[in-house]
Amino acid sequence: MSLRHAVLGLLADRTASGYDLMRLFQTSLANVWPATQSQLYTELNRLSDAGLVTVTAEGPRGRKEYGITGDGRAELRHWLLEVEPERNRRSDALLRVFFLDQVSPGQGRAYLERERRLAGERHRALRELADALAGEPDPLAVNGLLALEWGLRFTRMQEEWAEWAAERLAAAPAAAPPPAD
Amino acid sequence: MSLRHAVLGLLADRTASGYDLMRLFQTSLANVWPATQSQLYTELNRLSDAGLVTVTAEGPRGRKEYGITGDGRAELRHWLLEVEPERNRRSDALLRVFFLDQVSPGQGRAYLERERRLAGERHRALRELADALAGEPDPLAVNGLLALEWGLRFTRMQEEWAEWAAERLAAAPAAAPPPAD
DNA sequence: GTTCGACCTGTCAACAGTGGAAAGTAGGAT
DNA sequence: ATCCTACTTTCCACTGTTGACAGGTCGAAC
Known part of the structure; x- marks a missing residue:
């Protein structure tokens, strides 16, 4: 359950309402950890109960502004540095290959050709995003760019792999030789 | 929900009991689509109700042997060729980077250094697995090797990216320049 | 002969995530 | 005055996944 830490991370350098967080998730975190509006409000209440965040202000229309607490920061650091990241194991696309x-x-x-094409499209979309972000010095972008580069490499790799796999399939329909390095 | 299709795929070229499937999931599909025993039995019953699989034999100790039906094969092909693969979006590791x-x-x-090390370890483990599989001509291995190559490329990419990201972090602690291609 | 381990089938409670509905306030446009 | 849109919070039903539990047969070893 990392939604908790995503929220803590966002609140770590700004206070925000549930609605604010929803928009942040839709923009900066959309490709890393998507979350819906209902998840966010539920999680904020849980975090508040646990004392990791607290309501710092109440706005006019019932708006509640949340801020991170000391315990919250401690939990965030603990997760960042000491909790083993869990591997992403399930892959719909890879299952099809099997x-x-x-x-x-x-x-x-x-x-496989379709896979290659889709990966290419995603690669180009990320490249455009990277170019657009290169102009504005957004504080969010600092480490977002690291993640973006990851995406660029990943989609490129998918393209190359799909091409390789298609050739492999064409060359040996009955028995595939061991993979090359 | 792709567990359904994973089961259909395995039953497509052999009949098997729930227990057999469990072992197949533990071995060949462990890194692509893990499933627990309880999921499998539940899913087999659902598939049977839907008419996509059928009991082909009943063994001595209550063992039930399942086989795929015509409808099952049709569903499998439909999923393989016509259903858009869903992107794997959530990444614990990338969230940390943010x-x-x-x-x-x-x-x-x-x-990031730890990330690099972990990716390297996984890469070496996959390489050993690939070398071990290179000897035996297992029918499962044919497309399994495509997936294995994917894993090899992926872990290699993670290593390189973590190294790149660490350098990037060292070079510009305040504001990162746009990513290189 | 019993015990042990491998084989084999199933149920259950709990939780994370999804999607949609409901309901309310405020500000601006008509 | 009214309606529309943006903003804001909450609830509920559903699916997928997990881990624990609970049962059962058989062959071999001791």
Whole structure:
């Protein structure tokens, strides 16, 4: 459960209402840890009960401004530095690859070609985002750029892999040789 | 929900009991789509109700052997070729990167160094697995090797990225320049 | 002969995440 | 005055996943 830490991280350098957080999730964290409005409000209440955040101000229309507490910062640091990151194991796309011999070799190659295309599109979208962000010195962007570079490398890798896999499939429809390094 | 399709995929070229499937998940699919025993039995019953699999034999100790039906194969092909693969969006590790400026630059670099090390270890483990599999011509291995190559590239990419990110962090603790291609 | 381990099937409670509905306030446009 | 839109919070039903529990058969070893 890292939604908790995502919220703490965002509150660490600004106070915000649930609505503010929702917009931050939609923009800066959309590609890293998406969260819906209902999750956020539930989590804010839980965090508040646990004493990790606190209401710093109450606005006009019921708006509640939340801020991180000392305990909250401690928890955030603890998670950042001491909790082992969990591996991302499930992959819808990779699962399909496992069963690719259930369709004809031609369909398999077509599937991989689509994968390559989709990865390429995502790569170009991220590149545009990176170029757009390169101009404005947004405080959020500092480490966001590290994540962005990760995305650029990842999508590039997916493209190359899909191309490689399609060739491999074409070369040896019956038995694949061991992967190259 | 792709557990359904993982089960269909495995049953597509062999009949198997729930227990057999459990072992297949533990071995060949462990890194792609983990599933627990309880999920499997529940899913088999659901699939059976939906007419996508059927009991082909009943063994001595209550063992039930399941086989895929025509509808099941149709569903599998449909999922493989026509359903858009969903992106894997949540990443525990990347989320941490976003909040890396909550700790000192030195701690941040130490974190990235650990990431690099963990990725390297996983890379070496996958390489050993690939070498071990290179010998035996397992029917499962055919497309499993494609997935394995994906893992090799992915872990290598993570290593390189963590190194790059650490350098980037060291070079510009206040404001990061735009990412290179 | 019993005990042990491998085989085999199932239920249950709990929780994270999703999507949608409900309901309310304030400010600006018509 | 009224309506629309943005803002704000909350609740509920549903799915997927997990881990624990609970049962059962069989072959082999002791």
